Amino acid sequence: KVSEIQESAKRIQNMIISAHLNKDLEREIIEAYEKLCEIKKEKNTKVAIRSSATAEDLPSASFAGMQDTYLYVSTPESVIEHVKKCWASLYTPRAIVYRNQMNIPHRNVYMAVVVQAMVRSKAAGVMFSVNPITGNENEIVIEGTWGLGEAVVSGRVIPDHFVIDKNTKKVLKKQIAEKDIRMDWDPSTGTVKELPVFPQFRKRPSLSTAEIGVLVDYALKIEKHYGIFMDIEWAIDKYEGFPEKIKIVQARAETVWNVKKGKLQTPESAV
Template sequence: MYTVQFTEEACRDVRSVGGKAAGLADMVAAGLPVAPGFVLTAEAYRAYLAQQGLAEVVSQVLDRLGASRDQGDFDRAEAEIAEHLLGAALPADVEEQARAAYRRLCADIGVPEVAVAVRSSATAEDSVGASFAGEFETWVDVVGEDAVLEHVARCYRSVFSGRVMSYLAEKGIAPHAIEMAVVVQKTVRARAAGVMFTLSPTSGDRSKVAIEASWGLGLAVVGGEVTPDRFLVDKVGLGIVERTLGRKHLEYRRGDAPVPVPEERRDVACLSDAEITALAELGKRLEKLHGAPQDIEFAVDEELPPGSDVILLQCRPETVWSAAERKPAFDASAGLMSWITGSISGAPAGGSAAGHQHERGTG
């Protein structure tokens, strides 16, 4: 089988569907709110490369790269591989199953030619050791069978972009080790969207949930185009302990281009207190489900009624503070006075967080 539904147990196999898709399937299995969709497995990607000798051509180009760290070499390799991949259609059986899965999704939702997000889910993606956030593309508002197939092929080609190959070299990962599954998921009509960490991304404090959000799709937040609203929620009582309103001057209502936010909404919180609390509760459930702090993307779907409009888009392990060594609160060798003064100043152990990244497109 080249396609699996989020609701199927096979969709929880990271080796077959990648970290992103497996995370979505885990959320579905746990009864968490996720927009419906399906996945083209890594087996479909292998079938794509197996045709017309594409795998051999790609291997030859990658082998010539060797241990290069020169961006020019990566860009030239991308261009050479693209010459061969651009003319390659999906295998007939992969195409047939993808079309059937899209038609089934349309039927299940009750919308002919429903708009979907097409998102990469690399098999080495979203692990704690090697987060690929921001390295692969996402497209939203893709409509129709033909467009879905074209964007699946784009996901496949993105594996061999110069940017990705440079990133892999930096991490010491061979490009041959990457296989691409593709998530096809109903586009969420986001009134607001953003990211959530089940710890403080600035201090690593695990007693808090941190939320950043802005109007429209999450593209403006993850792309750094706006200053989002920021909320800090206490995990125990779910009280909102900090709120900082951002300057939200533009929004993506669809996936193509941003539009100005009306003046009267720019300095108004894009999330209600009820939505903030609901998100924090979902974040706690996800952290418990995975047994570690999580980095979550979400949206509030304006097509759904209040109370059921908060949708989870993606969940991955938090990679910055989770990888840091956790020191005991009291170091006996430092002395009691040192511990007291440190507690009063509130200085975090381990410095400030950096490196949290998200995909270019959040759909």
């Protein structure tokens, strides 16, 4: 029953969030965060805290977005709190139901948490090293918008759409959307929220030709490293120079064409 799953999920999540971390682990996390602050030369530097579950990105099972991501987290105490929240998100009702549907045993799922420096995104989005619509493995598809990539991943905006030839690196197709809103950090409220895009930027491409070129190079390298089609999240830092400002924040196995073309097995056969 839905009500039973919701109640069980709530109890499990509360147990995880209220639990005290092992002192050695807590110290290691805080020391690593403080070292990052030193590298960034900023006290209480802001970080993104992301899930990395063992079952999150199994081929043919798209767990993307089911576990929580927390953006613009700062202070050691807040980092510890949100690491636990990220672990607890492994047991949201949605994640539990999906694992049941995909025949993935709950006892076989583990959660790692990634803490990474926050990219102060001018633009962000997703990229596929295979055309996710047609399955053409000679094409790379990039989608992007202004602000944080959450707007693209959550479907809140229609993103710019670029199709690139993997061999020649030429842009084959370009569709520039009218981007009225962006997800971004609001200093006045201290939260990530939906904000308007300035009129002069609404019909402007979120990526330049040079930025597309760097992203394509990243896609080729990442695909070569893993040997499969990849689903990649990227962001461009508004304060850094080119090409250092272009960041890859996450990469996972693409979940449709890898299975259809026999590059990876299905979750059912992997369990």
